[in-house]
Amino acid sequence: MQSQRQASETYKPKRRTLPLHSAAWARLRAEVLAEEPLCRHCKERGMVTPATEVDHIEDSRADYSDDNSRENLQSLCKSCHSIKTSASMGKATSAGCDARGLPLDPDHHWNSGKATAKKSPATKKGPTACPSQFYW
Structure with missing residues (x-):
């Protein structure tokens, strides 16, 4: 796993074929979100979340080109897009989570298929006296 410093040193900002603040991108973004309003x-995962971001499915950081075809664009919520x-x-x-x-x-570890839950030491001793057996 790379440290954040190493990751930031290897990251190069993209040069976009459609600038994010252009009218062409705004139209394309609106079209994608209208066709696919949910993330x-x-x-x-079985959740219903409104989409707010348009994402390139295949990210082309290697050659810094964007494939802006509709097949390569998806609607995501802010959280999923950031991840x-x-x-x-x-x-x-x-x-x-789902x-x-x-x-x-x-x-x-929950998806390993093995039961990894350990019993509490208190449950190993067996039944104890009920705390409601106090004298009033």
Whole structure:
């Protein structure tokens, strides 16, 4: 895993074919969000979250070109877009949870298939006297 300093040293800002503040990008962005109003990543996890960002599915940092075809664009919420962008920059990220609260990371110990929960030392001793047996 790279440190944040190493990741920031290897990251180079993109030169966009459509500048983010151009009218052409604003039209394309509005079209994508109108066609796909919910975050694609959240929807895959069973959650309903409004999309606010338009993301390039295939990030082309190697040659610094953008594929602005509709097939390469997806709608994401701010959180999912930030996680995806950070991961593509080489930073450590967390995948989060699905709608049931289960971790999405396949390497998370809950997803190992083994029961890793340990009993509390208090439960190993067996039943104890009920605390409601006080004399009044």
